[in-house]
Amino acid sequence: MARIEADDLRKVFRSPDKRPGLAGSLRHLVERRYSEKVAVDGISLRVDEGEAVAYVGPNGAGKSTTIKLLTGILVPTSGEVRVNGIVPHRNRVENARGIGVVFGQRTSLWWDLAVRDSLELLRDMHGLSTAEYWANLDRLVEMLGIGDLLSSTARRLSLGQRMRADLAAALLHDPPIVYLDEPTIGLDIEVKDRLRAFLRQIVAEGTTLVLTTHDLGEIEDVCSRLVIIDHGRIVHDGGLRQVIETYARERVMHVDLAARPVSLAGIATRLAGATVIEERDGLGVAVTFDPLAHTAGDVLTAIQAELQVVDLRIKEPAIEDVVRRVYAGQLIPGPDDSPDDSPDDSPVR
Amino acid sequence: MRRNLWLYRRCLGAQLRATLEYEGDFWIMSVAALLTQGMGIVFLWAIFRAIPQINGWRFWDVVLIYSLVALTEGIAVLLAQGAWSMAVTVNLGGLDTILVRPYSPLLQVLSSQIGMNGLGNLALGGSLFVAALLHVGVAWSPGRIATAAFVLAFAPLVKIGLNVLTNCSAFWLKTPWSMFPFAFHTLGELARYPISIYGVVVRVILSVVLPYAFMSYFPATAVLSLGSSSWLGVLTPVAAVWCLLLGRWAFRRGLLRYESAGS
Structure with a gap:
């Protein structure tokens, strides 16, 4: 639904x-x-x-x-x-x-009232029965650990305390x-x-x-x-x-080496499509590869054929990478609607 | 309706408790209210010492009008002072939380402050009102008392409606510190005196466009049966409803263009 x-x-x-x-x-x-x-x-x-x-x-x-x-x-x-x-x-x-709404930047509690008073006002606005109110409040107090905050004035709460009290206020009516x-x-x-x-x-x-x-x-x-x-x-x-x-299919294999390599070109030729960069002042190599093109085993074999590997780590893609790329403007809407012709900031009179 | 009133009382009650935390504020504001209104009376007394009658209005008649301003203002301040916080609420984003609570946003705004200095106005207005009634020499019949009570009950709503209307300018002016509604409030102060002393333009403004005169002058004419237009005072409830509707209309228009604030 x-x-x-x-x-x-x-x-x-x-x-x-x-x-x-x-x-x-x-x-x-x-x-x-x-x-x-x-x-x-x-x-x-x-x-x-x-x-x-x-x-x-x-x-x-x-x-x-x-x-x-x-x-x-x-x-x-x-x-x-x-x-x-x-x-x-x-x-x-x-x-x-x-609905229940929490704005992180702004409290929905009454600034000069005790948290309990704010919650009781909300109870009345939502028209909750006494039984419903206590059932929900008990549950929220336990889950959010706000039992000892109820008698404090909202303006005296720390940010973390205020946020938990705000969540209770937003969820009071379930x-x-x-x-x-x-x-x-x-x-x-x-x-x-x-x-x-x-x-x-x-x-x-x-x-x-x-x-x-x-x-x-x-x-x-x-x-x-x-x-x-x-x-x-x-x-x-x-x-x-x-x-x-x-968006984040690529994995990166980081390898520590016993000695500085003469050239990394050999690895690159063995792994089509992968990028190879020097790391740790020459004592390491990072290979970025697409797991659909090469398995991790292939990559390791290719590196070992050229260099002596001491240690290795494989970095899995995280959601962070995706979002970071969006933030950096690397993911733009489809090719059919480039952001350049959007009507932003066109002056009107 | 009953739920709305009950919740309104609950919100005001909560504000009362909050306000009592700032006891100093309460005393300063009350004394200030007494002094401001008191100065006005001294001013009136000085004028009437020189001129015993203005346009057929004697000193105590004018004191009656004056006391009605203090009383209606006192009630508006005490019960609906939140109207004056509109500019801050709207333009610093406080309206966001109000809009996601299940209670009329306008009533929440109005009940978001309790003006304890209204008590100062009420005390002074009440004593002036009683003193004026003792001096004006009106023959009290049950009919007149009923008219007076009826008309006076609606007079504060005129002011509350106009406060909402003028403060809704906050939605358009987009600044939390606007003198616009205060300018109109000051215009409304003209209604402390019999408006028959003003020119036509001012009279039309005060009785039709922004009918501030219905918070004092017209109700007083109805109570005293004074002047040619004393029947107009009976229309106070109509003016009150009209002003409240105007205020609500402006608030709704404002919400349509509300842009919130920050992220």
Whole structure:
């Protein structure tokens, strides 16, 4: 069953085009110029019940904007979105009952209230019965370890404590869909591990999860599907394994040598398509190869035929490599729609 | 409706508890409110010492109007001060969390602050109101008392609606520090005096365009049966509903163009 359905979503922001300085501001008063920035450029997405989706991309790619469109915070410029069968920005109250949202950068707790008071206000807004409230709260207190935070004022909490309290606030009504926008930003490792375990558990229980993050460990730990976005468009959408096989098939064999080799050309001739580079000041070699063309055994044999190997390591591709390549702009949308002719930043009057 | 009111009270109650953490603020604001309103009265007294009547309005009539401003302002500040936080809420991104809670976003914004200085306004306005009533010499009949209670109950809603309307400019001006709504608030202060003393343009603005006069002047004419347009005061509830609808309309238009903030 589809929990989230987005069809050709677009969001265009308009910002005033002011020249620098006071003169520029004054000039803007008379002659108004705006530039349009396409933050989300035709995104279609379908997320089913119980799916855990990692939504990644470089800064400014449109991740947060997409989340804000899906949660009904922003109204799309064009396109359709349905969450739990309703259009979020048309029916915000109804929508809010079926989702839980955590923005890593911003708390949803009342700043000057004790955490418990914030949770009780949310309980009343969601119309939870006393029994439901206590059942959910007990569970969250135990899983997130926030028992001793309940009586603290939100503004006195540390970042990690606040994040856990925020998660409790977002999950208090047991929502079928949870959006987490950079939930582990600035958290220490122990708290991160606890959060990941917690997220795995709610996903296993059937919660639909959409997670934006820069933390790759989190993606591998929690999510089974990866959506990569760049310049406001989806450049990849698929299973985590499949992504690695598509974009990060290459493996690297690092070899330590007994003596400096005279030449590496011999290895390269034996392994067509592989690249061979010198490492460790000549006392090592790194061979990058495609496992479909050469097995690791072939590669090792080729190296040993030329040089004396002391030690070796094979580096498996990680999701990190894929995402890093996206961030570096190496994965661009298909050849038919190059980003150069996108309508970004075209001035309108 | 009942749920909305109940939740509104819950939110305000929570703000009350939070506000009590800053006791100093409360006293400073209350004293400031008393001083500001008190200065206005001294000013009035000085004028009426020189001129005993303005356009048929005597000192205590004007004090009555003045007290109504203090009372309606006091109630608006106490119960819906959140309208004034709109610029910050909207333009620093705080609206995001409000929009994902299952309670009317506008009511959440309005109940997001409790202006304890409203108590200062209410205390001063209340005493001026009583003093004025003792001096104006109106013959009280049950009908007049009912009219007064009815009209006065709606007067604060006029101010709340207009506060929402003017503060919604935050969605368009996109700055968390805007003087725009304050400018209109100051315009509304003209309604502390009988608006018949102003020119036509100001009168039309205060009674039709942005009907600030319905928070004080018109209700007072209805209570005192004074002036040629005292029947207009009975329309206060209509003005109140109109202002609230305008405020809600502006807020909804604003949400359509809300751009959030940051990432």
